[in-house]
Amino acid sequence: MNEWKCSNCGYVVSAEAPPGDTCPSCHEKCSWLNVTCYIPDCAPEGVDKRL
Numbered sequence: 001m002n003e004w005k006c007s008n009c010g011y012v013v014s015a016e017a018p019p020g021d022t023c024p025s026c027h028e029k030c031s032w033l034n035v036t037c038y039i040p041d042c043a044p045e046g047v048d049k050r051l
């Protein structure tokens, strides 16, 4: 699952793929930013950060 953020209003949705051209929150055309790795609990499991 990925986290997508509306470039227009900042609405964040969790989905495999971005919801489309139109944001369900602000109903504006927007581009979806993949913010999956910018959320605090995103740390990948089983990956040694020292490597």
Ligand SMILES: [Zn+2]
Residues within 6 Å of the ligand: 006, 007, 008, 009, 010, 011, 023, 024, 025, 026, 027, 028, 030
């Ligand atoms: Zn929006």
